[in-house]
Amino acid sequence: DAKTTQPPSMDCAEGRAANLPCNHSTISGNEYVYWYRQIHSQGPQYIIHGLKNNETNEMASLIITEDRKSSTLILPHATLRDTAVYYCIVRVISGGSQGNLIFGKGTKLSVKP
């Protein structure tokens, strides 16, 4: 699986949008971009995933560049409960196999009042 690069930490003001970048310059055509987060002392939580189109759900939006070499996770109105480590993962989906989730170090997002 391709590797990802994320900033180690970011701050965001409560109520503002949090934009978390991820570089995955070696991504292959059959690799999806996944985002998970881990709130302190809890298990990771799925946020969103996409292949090449932008995606939105009730938690966040995922913007993938046209060349697919980078993406941005957007939390539109960050709250204190969004303080967590955010992991960007690229993952192969091929036939019957399930590409493993390989967690890097992620970005520690701190939402401040």
Place this chain on the structure above:
Amino acid sequence: DAGVIQSPRHEVTEMGQEVTLRCKPISGHNSLFWYRQTMMRGLELLIYFNNNVPIDDSGMPEDRFSAKMPNASFSTLKIQPSEPRDSAVYFCASSLGRGYNEQFFGPGTRLTVL
């Protein structure tokens, strides 16, 4: 839905003892994963089951570790004998089907081996 259930939540044991961690996946999910998280190595996949069959155990660190899934609603991860370097948080996750479906993680078991 109760989500993925893990027990115990905390385990403290002495080096050389056998440790058994338990997991109940979400009902209807047919894929189950065991992960280990440490400060040094982050979150690592240990083993993955699909339809109760181990598919990928390449992450199991050594023969002291073993995992079983006797039925669709229960899995165990056993460490025998345990060592201090096994101290970590162990997470179980489950998902529906194979492919790109999201994994739902349990609350984890914090293991301390003295």
